[in-house]
Amino acid sequence: xxxxxxxQDSKKCxxxxxxxxxxKTNKDLPEGPKPCQIIQVGPKFINNLPKMSFIFMPCxxxxxxxxxxxxxxxxxxxxxxxxxxxxxxxxxxxxKTxxxxxxWGAPQWNPDTGKxxxxxxxxxxxxxxxxxACVTTCTTGCxxxxxxxxxxxIRRQRHAESVASLENSSF
Amino acid sequence: xxKDTCPVQSTxxxxxxxxASGVLTDPKVRRICESIRMLxxxxxxxxxxxxxxxxxxxxxxxxxxxxxxxxxxxxxxxxKHILSDRREEFVSHIETRNCPSHxxxxxxxxxxxxxxxxxxDVPTYLALIAEGKDDQAIAVIREDNPLPWVCGLVCTRPCxxxxxxxxxxxxxxxxxxxxxxxERALSDxxxxxxxPAPPNGKRICVVGAGPGGLSCAYYLALMGxxxxxxxxxxxxxxxxxxxxxxxxLPREVIDREVAMIEDLGVTFSFNTRFGSDVxxxxxxxxxxxxxxxxxxxxxAWDLGxxxxxxxxxxxxxxxxxKNVAIGDRHAxxxxxxxxxxxxxxxxxxxxxxxxxxEKVTIAYRRSREQMxxxxxxxxxxxxxxxxxxFLTIPTEITGNDGRITGLACIKAELIAKKGTDRLxxxxxxxxxFTIQADAVISAIGQYVDxxxxxxxxxxxxxxxxxxxxxxxxxxxxxxxxxxxGDAVSGPATVIEAIGGGKRAAEAxxxxxxxxxxxxxxxxxxxRRKVPMIEMTAAEKMRLSRPVMPMLNVDRRxxxxxxxxxxxxxxxxxxxxxxxxxxxxxxxxxxxxEVCRDKMxxxxxxxxxxxxxxxxxxxxxxxxxxxxxxxxxAANCENNAMTLEEKDGRRMLKLCGTILNExxxxxxxxxxxxxxxxxxxxxxxxxxxxxxxxxEQRLLCNDCQRRLSAKNHVPxxxxxxx
Numbered sequence: 071x072x073x074x075x076x077x078q079d080s081k082k083c084x085x086x087x088x089x090x091x092x093x094k095t096n097k098d099l100p101e102g103p104k105p106c107q108i109i110q111v112g113p114k115f116i117n118n119l120p121k122m123s124f125i126f127m128p129c130x131x132x133x134x135x136x137x138x139x140x141x142x143x144x145x146x147x148x149x150x151x152x153x154x155x156x157x158x159x160x161x162x163x164x165x166k167t168x169x170x171x172x173x174w175g176a177p178q179w180n181p182d183t184g185k186x187x188x189x190x191x192x193x194x195x196x197x198x199x200x201x202x203a204c205v206t207t208c209t210t211g212c213x214x215x216x217x218x219x220x221x222x223x224i225r226r227q228r229h230a231e232s233v234a235s236l237e238n239s240s241f
Numbered sequence: 242x243x244k245d246t247c248p249v250q251s252t253x254x255x256x257x258x259x260x261a262s263g264v265l266t267d268p269k270v271r272r273i274c275e276s277i278r279m280l281x282x283x284x285x286x287x288x289x290x291x292x293x294x295x296x297x298x299x300x301x302x303x304x305x306x307x308x309x310x311x312x313x314x315x316x317x318x319x320x321k322h323i324l325s326d327r328r329e330e331f332v333s334h335i336e337t338r339n340c341p342s343h344x345x346x347x348x349x350x351x352x353x354x355x356x357x358x359x360x361x362d363v364p365t366y367l368a369l370i371a372e373g374k375d376d377q378a379i380a381v382i383r384e385d386n387p388l389p390w391v392c393g394l395v396c397t398r399p400c401x402x403x404x405x406x407x408x409x410x411x412x413x414x415x416x417x418x419x420x421x422x423x424e425r426a427l428s429d430x431x432x433x434x435x436x437p438a439p440p441n442g443k444r445i446c447v448v449g450a451g452p453g454g455l456s457c458a459y460y461l462a463l464m465g466x467x468x469x470x471x472x473x474x475x476x477x478x479x480x481x482x483x484x485x486x487x488x489x490l491p492r493e494v495i496d497r498e499v500a501m502i503e504d505l506g507v508t509f510s511f512n513t514r515f516g517s518d519v520x521x522x523x524x525x526x527x528x529x530x531x532x533x534x535x536x537x538x539x540x541a542w543d544l545g546x547x548x549x550x551x552x553x554x555x556x557x558x559x560x561x562x563k564n565v566a567i568g569d570r571h572a573x574x575x576x577x578x579x580x581x582x583x584x585x586x587x588x589x590x591x592x593x594x595x596x597x598x599e600k601v602t603i604a605y606r607r608s609r610e611q612m613x614x615x616x617x618x619x620x621x622x623x624x625x626x627x628x629x630x631f632l633t634i635p636t637e638i639t640g641n642d643g644r645i646t647g648l649a650c651i652k653a654e655l656i657a658k659k660g661t662d663r664l665x666x667x668x669x670x671x672x673x674f675t676i677q678a679d680a681v682i683s684a685i686g687q688y689v690d691x692x693x694x695x696x697x698x699x700x701x702x703x704x705x706x707x708x709x710x711x712x713x714x715x716x717x718x719x720x721x722x723x724x725x726g727d728a729v730s731g732p733a734t735v736i737e738a739i740g741g742g743k744r745a746a747e748a749x750x751x752x753x754x755x756x757x758x759x760x761x762x763x764x765x766x767x768r769r770k771v772p773m774i775e776m777t778a779a780e781k782m783r784l785s786r787p788v789m790p791m792l793n794v795d796r797r798x799x800x801x802x803x804x805x806x807x808x809x810x811x812x813x814x815x816x817x818x819x820x821x822x823x824x825x826x827x828x829x830x831x832x833x834e835v836c837r838d839k840m841x842x843x844x845x846x847x848x849x850x851x852x853x854x855x856x857x858x859x860x861x862x863x864x865x866x867x868x869x870x871x872x873x874a875a876n877c878e879n880n881a882m883t884l885e886e887k888d889g890r891r892m893l894k895l896c897g898t899i900l901n902e903x904x905x906x907x908x909x910x911x912x913x914x915x916x917x918x919x920x921x922x923x924x925x926x927x928x929x930x931x932x933x934x935x936e937q938r939l940l941c942n943d944c945q946r947r948l949s950a951k952n953h954v955p956x957x958x959x960x961x962x
Contacts, residue, residue: 107946109947111950136928140928142839142840142841142927143840164871164876165871166916167870167920169942170920170924171924171927171928175941175943175944179942185875
């Protein structure tokens with residue numbers, strides 16, 4: 071697992087897809103590949119109310135990535151310093167084994183270059199101390215990027231707040 | 242993105258589209274655009290000279306004064322913009338003949354086309370012949386060579402020497418397929434001339450109706466010139482008619498192709514010798530704008546031995562073959578000795594045999610390996626019973642009362658000499674002998690007969706007695722006078738003369754329309770890009786070059802009937818299918834490299850791609866290891882290697898040859914196409930050391946993402962009701 075965590079507060083997300091667009095613009099991608107994608111789940115009726123969620127799907131930068139094992143050319147790599155999984159473009163020959171190997175559909179095919187595109191947490195930006203492109207543009211501020219140890223705090227806090235809110239409380 | 246594309250190539254594309262779409266309705270604007278397009282094309286091909294940019298600037302200035310409508314103004318603005326903004330890139334194309342973005346000249350001609358002195362687009366016409374489109378094949382050939390039938394029978398075929406298929410088994414029988422297509426198209430009445438440009442009122446005088454003169458006349462006539470051909474012989478064809486015997490090239494073949502050129506309005510004056518029957522001044526007063534000299538090399542070298550001038554039956558091969566061609570059908574003698582080792586010597590010997598000579602011997606100074614004659618010609622001569630005396634230096638023709646009795650010779654040995662690769666024959670003292678003979682034919686080479694050329698006093702001649710020209714434009718040192726063929730090269734081949742004639746025609750047109758001449762000889766141009774022919778790997782490997790059926794030897798020893806009978810139609814179509822299409826596959830070897838070194842699969846066994854270290858080639862072996870991943874296709878810059886999907890199968894094809902096909906799997910959720918089972922097995926092997934994936938549904942990338950998103954919907958406290 072990379073030492074970073076990209077947290078999406080799906081409760082806040084309105085499905086505007088601005089993150090997708092910012093990502094593609096930053097990487098100058100043609101139609102097709104989406105290194106990150108907002109997937110709409112639902113609507114489903116819960117307690118007779120239609121509910122739906124927007125789930126942000128980047129690469130999870132696994133600890134033991136299937137894509138890295140599957141890649142025959144060594145183009146798919148895991149950065150030793152921080153665990154970011156990325157494609158070394160000049161080594162990629164376009165065999166798409168990573169695309170087939172990933173259980174989450176993270177590696178994306180770029181038909182223009184005949185090579186694979188993948189979320190790398192915008193490692194060039196991260197190295198400059200900046201946030202990934204998607205995070206910078208999030209309309210509702212539901213995307214948060216940081217070190218794993220900092221990020222868990224948000225979820226915990228939110229859960230606590232939720233449990234403690236007036237409606238759900240015993241007050 | 243726009244900055245990365247080559248401005249030369251994009252301008253060429255832009256102008257081609259403008260011209261082809263017909264939006265440029267003003268004739269002057271169209272003419273200007275066509276001229277600019279031509280210059281830009283030459284820049285993109287690396288042929289442009291120093292004055293090309295200036296010529297474009299002049300045309301642009303002319304354009305500026307003529308903008309009759311919006312479309313023209315738009316075109317002008319576009320050109321102005323690109324020519325000023327990206328000017329240095331145009332200049333660097335001219336200076337370095339290199340396109341850094343590889344947009345220009347990405348599609349280089351095939352080796353066979355590069356080898357052809359006339360630059361015929363061989364793979365294209367072979368593909369057309371394979372599909373039975375003989376008339377289209379002939380049209381493609383005639384864009385570079387107006388005499389496909391003649392060349393189909395007598396060409397020395399440098400193309401076959403370079404044929405890449407020869408690295409796998411044997412070269413494609415390129416030469417004869419051309420003859421078959423020409424014969425079939427003529428027989429079907431579908432061998433037609435292209436539409437010539439309207440007459441432009443300019444007159445050109447071509448001296449000599451041999452292959453060089455005919456080729457130049459044809460291309461000039463197509464460009465709208467009035468061409469007048471002066472010929473001293475009573476028929477057209479030059480050396481085709483008087484040098485090559487009828488058993489190799491029937492007269493009808495020459496007559497029919499010359500008739501096609503005559504149909505374009507080219508006029509021939511036969512039995513007319515330039516310099517005496519018609520003079521330079523005559524032609525000048527008639528208003529001739531340019532001259533093209535293709536007078537050939539019709540004078541034979543003397544043997545320089547004793548007795549050469551003492552006997553009437555000592556004759557040179559050129560005169561002998563000419564006399565036979567004109568109609569003298571007497572045998573030169575009963576026991577004929579031909580001196581020389583080239584094709585002319587073989588022709589003279591085989592002709593003597595057919596005229597009734599009992600014994601014909603070819604005496605050559607060196608050995609069989611050094612003979613300049615074609616190997617097939619030598620073999621055919623041997624089959625007919627011609628004897629060879631190798632390492633034989635003639636010293637004297639002996640006889641009495643004007644009758645030859647023999648040829649005195651001395652045995653030679655071959656010795657390596659400094660400064661030359663060719664072994665020199667050196668006489669061995671004391672090893673004299675005599676060959677019995679009553680006629681001696683010398684065939685030791687020809688030179689250019691310059692009598693009658695005195696009016697062209699400013700033309701420079703080389704030390705070898707040939708006309709000196711600039712080989713890019715075939716222009717002599719005398720302005721307005723061009724030359725090609727044997728007169729320039731010394732005795733050479735039909736196809737070289739045809740190529741020279743074509744180059745000269747283009748140069749004459751440029752000179753008379755005020756265009757600058759190219760600095761380098763033109764790189765052959767690809768004429769079409771015809772679709773690939775689909776076939777199995779097994780068929781591609783199994784096809785083999787057919788054996789040429791021959792006339793029986795008795796008939797060959799007695800008549801002038803054509804010796805090579807030609808393939809039948811089925812054999813021709815099959816042979817054309819054997820072509821590897823090197824016009825599309827440039828044999829860069831990237832596919833093999835990716836598959837072997839990057840993927841570690843090593844499924845492609847294409848040894849023929851590597852010229853220096855040829856390993857085995859077998860298209861059929863691909864299917865053994867290939868997983869149809871398509872990495873080879875993704876890395877093929879010319880789309881020679883393709884991954885196609887048809888009828889539920891995924892096929893890997895190299896220039897139409899199906900290297901492998903596997904069943905396509907589909908996504909369980911949405912039905913999208915997925916890789917083959919072999920491909921999935923390859924991945925499972927690679928990821929085997931990771932946590933075993935549970936037995937999964939077969940899902941496409943999108944569905945996989947969707948499914949995992951669903952699983953990631955966070956569980957959160959639900960409002961109590």
